[in-house]
Amino acid sequence: MKLLKAAAAAKEEAGEVFKSGNFEAAIETYNEVLKLDPLNLTFNSTLCLNKAICQVKLGLQDDALATLNLCLRMNPEYAKALVKRGEVYQNLKEWEEAVEDYSAASNIDPAGF
Numbered sequence: 186m187k188l189l190k191a192a193a194a195a196k197e198e199a200g201e202v203f204k205s206g207n208f209e210a211a212i213e214t215y216n217e218v219l220k221l222d223p224l225n226l227t228f229n230s231t232l233c234l235n236k237a238i239c240q241v242k243l244g245l246q247d248d249a250l251a252t253l254n255l256c257l258r259m260n261p262e263y264a265k266a267l268v269k270r271g272e273v274y275q276n277l278k279e280w281e282e283a284v285e286d287y288s289a290a291s292n293i294d295p296a297g298f
Contacts, residue, residue: 192221196232208239215239230260237269246276264294 199214215236233256240249253270271286
């Protein structure tokens with residue numbers, strides 16, 4: 186239980202750093218939080234999505250793609266991560282992959298897409 190509380194508090198801290206616009210520091214904070222409970226895949230997939238958003242904002246498309254691939258290995262049905270990966274694929278001009286991810290996200294969560 187202590188570990189869960191510590192991870193949630195650290196995630197909140199990373200979110201505050203993100204909101205301040207310091208994306209490099211947010212990425213570092215997300216990396217630290219990911220080390221706290223490596224078996225909590227659902228929680229960690231959310232952290233990876235947030236980390237990938239920071240990477241996209243910094244123009245690190247290849248890094249974001251790798252982070253999103255990890256995220257989706259943790260939680261293959263994570264529609265928001267599929268949408269974000271579709272955006273990254275668009276940024277990389279990988280159109281077929283983008284369409285596949287958008288389609289998969291739409292199948293998982295039609296109302297949220």
